[in-house]
Amino acid sequence: MDNPMPLEERQLTGAGSGVPVIAPGHTFGSVTDKISAIVLTRRTPIGWYLGFMTAAALTGLLLVSLSYLVVEGIGIWGNNIPVAWAFDITNFVWWIGIGHAGTLISAILLLLRQTWRTSINRFAEAMTLCAVACAGIFPLFHTGRPWLAYWLLPYPNTMGIWPQFRSPLVWDVFAVSTYATVSLLFWFVGLVPDLATLRDRSQSRTGRIIYGALALGWRGSAMHWHRYETAYLLLAGIATPLVVSVHTVVSFDFAVAIVPGWHTTIFPPYFVAGAIYSGFAMVLTLSIPIRAIYGLQDFITLRHLENMAKVMLVTGLIVAYGYTVEAFIAWYGGNAYEGFMIWNRITGPYAPAYWALLLCNVIIPQILWFKSVRTNVIVLFVLSLVVNVGMWLERFIIIVTSLHRDFLPSSWGMYQPTFWDWSTYLGTIGLFLMLLFLFVRFLPLISIFEMRTLLPEAKGEQ
Amino acid sequence: MHSPDVYGLMAEFADPNELVAAAHRAHHEGYRRMDAYSPLPIEELHEAIGFHNTRLPLIVLIGGIVGGLAGYLLQWWASAVAYPLNVGGKPFHSWPAFIPVTFECTILGAALSAVFGMLALNGLPQPYHPVFNVPRFTLASRSGFFLCIEARDGKFDLSRTRAFLETLGATEVTTVAD
Known part of the structure; x- marks a missing residue:
């Protein structure tokens, strides 16, 4: 850092936006106590129990759905030729996309020195991990024989065969598993100093043992901090190209195929922007209730919500550009199948979903141009739900409408989701929320040590 | 030079600036075997104790x-x-x-x-370390700033080093058992 002071001061006083990233009057001790108390001393709110139980019930539905699938086969889903990919891959892409905001906030905003990211990065990273876990379930169970999923990995075997490395689906295995591993490492490394805080502040023996083991004996040594910060910065630098590559590779799953509606070069950037769009929507969906329930308005301020709304506005416009180019090229390219594909999206049997997608992702989010909307917590919460739905519809439209009209009319078909399609999808939402409820209860949901660095005390101004 | 059951002397400071200043003075005084402990990363602290680059x-x-x-x-x-x-x-x-x-x-x-x-x-995970024997060291993960000069330093002398640390403005100096 050459000259961080003016920047820090501007952010702390909130000059330029009117709202600070951390409320005035906090000290090292008060920040530590307030965040660690959520885990260690405060009574767990009744809302936590209700939410956790609801999420656990939905997770139970997921277990039933997956067990039935293993017994009966993937025929219980509505997928059939020509629509061999449907809810499963839609949900996979949706979940992976949601995860991207976590890495963007923790890595890219760190490199860009956006210190406002500090109070939301831990939470967003946890969201990434939970989302990737939910995403992984879909391709795994879509194989139909999940116990043979290790066949996807390259390992010497008695069958004498190897994965087909020219296939985007194999690239995807590497991209998603690397993404899951690096996200986990990044999250855990960020947690280590805070786990030491919990170890030192826990009143119970069990707490001291568990947090102590996880803190790896962290003692805040200056030499350790130096290597730690070096490692953290390097990880951020590594995670930045990774997060861009993951959704690029996911888009290759489609773009490398010759299916009209998939075979287009706009897919990688448009998928990455869409991922960030949906991810920020999900961060808002989760952080708005959490800051209200745990009284964290001092740390997750309106400034954060407004900045996230701005990121959504920008990425939403990039996504809108993607839809426009898709339609334009379908017309301008003069390919009959491509032209039919887009016309079928607009007027065909799935047209209501297409128009709902445009409404949710392009038209309604334009209200974000108004500052009064960006600082209205309730409107932002509702809007974030709308964008979540819109981004799910986008993947559904891309996958199902492109597949259901094959090149020959004799191969045309329709896809209707079954009960088990819906129950598996709802079940993963339950799993996602259940894991997040556990995270909020047992780990500090805001990075305590990074919050300390934002205080005026850290700069020697008492 | 020192008794085998002493790991070093630990001085506590009120804020990051005092800790950095103290670390500079100790390094200037000729102490080399020391470490500073803080609840947040401090930009210039590792250089103050004489640790420069990492591989x-x-x-x-x-x-x-x-x-x-x-x-x-x-x-x-x-x-x-x-x-x-x-x-x-x-x-x-x-x-x-x-x-x-x-x-x-x-x-x-x-x-x-x-x-x-x-x-x-960093030598982690390391479940036991002598600095944890200091009762107030639990504050190193909350709001406490500590400088520990270790007994294996050639210049270390229990009474003289303690007197030196007290001149640095430490709020408290404790002997760390090994």
Whole structure:
């Protein structure tokens, strides 16, 4: 850092936006106590129990759905030729996309020195991990024989065969598993100093043992901090190209195929922007209730919500550009199948979903141009739900409408989701929320040590 | 020089600036075997105690290169040597198709070496360390700032070092049992 002071001061006083990233009057001790108390001393709110139980019930539905699938086969889903990919891959892409905001906030905003990211990065990273876990379930169970999923990995075997490395689906295995591993490492490394805080502040023996083991004996040594910060910065630098590559590779799953509606070069950037769009929507969906329930308005301020709304506005416009180019090229390219594909999206049997997608992702989010909307917590919460739905519809439209009209009319078909399609999808939402409820209860949901660095005390101004 | 059951002397300071100033003075005084402890990373502190560079970036670079090479060689060997399969007339060694996996393996190698390299250089996990014997050291993860001069330092002398630390403005100086 050459000259961080003016920047820090501007952010702390909130000059330029009117709202600070951390409320005035906090000290090292008060920040530590307030965040660690959520885990260690405060009574767990009744809302936590209700939410956790609801999420656990939905997770139970997921277990039933997956067990039935293993017994009966993937025929219980509505997928059939020509629509061999449907809810499963839609949900996979949706979940992976949601995860991207976590890495963007923790890595890219760190490199860009956006210190406002500090109070939301831990939470967003946890969201990434939970989302990737939910995403992984879909391709795994879509194989139909999940116990043979290790066949996807390259390992010497008695069958004498190897994965087909020219296939985007194999690239995807590497991209998603690397993404899951690096996200986990990044999250855990960020947690280590805070786990030491919990170890030192826990009143119970069990707490001291568990947090102590996880803190790896962290003692805040200056030499350790130096290597730690070096490692953290390097990880951020590594995670930045990774997060861009993951959704690029996911888009290759489609773009490398010759299916009209998939075979287009706009897919990688448009998928990455869409991922960030949906991810920020999900961060808002989760952080708005959490800051209200745990009284964290001092740390997750309106400034954060407004900045996230701005990121959504920008990425939403990039996504809108993607839809426009898709339609334009379908017309301008003069390919009959491509032209039919887009016309079928607009007027065909799935047209209501297409128009709902445009409404949710392009038209309604334009209200974000108004500052009064960006600082209205309730409107932002509702809007974030709308964008979540819109981004799910986008993947559904891309996958199902492109597949259901094959090149020959004799191969045309329709896809209707079954009960088990819906129950598996709802079940993963339950799993996602259940894991997040556990995270909020047992780990500090805001990075305590990074919050300390934002205080005026850290700069020697008492 | 020192009794075997003393690890060192630990001085507590009120804020980060005092800790950095104290570390500078101690280093200037000729003390070399010391460490500072703080609840947040402090930019200039590692230099104040005389610790300059870490080999970590080199380890990460090597990890990334090894990961990338391993990923590429795996694909080449599997696709061109062990299991050559004609896909649409493409060459067996179709390198452009191998780029995405090579890239991901580079990232994986670099990330694993960044995390495990950092932990290894820091000597973590380390469940026991003498500094934890100081009761007030639990504040090192909340709001306390500590400087510990270790007994294995050549200049260390229990009474003189204690007197020196007290001149630095320490709020409290404690003997750390080993």
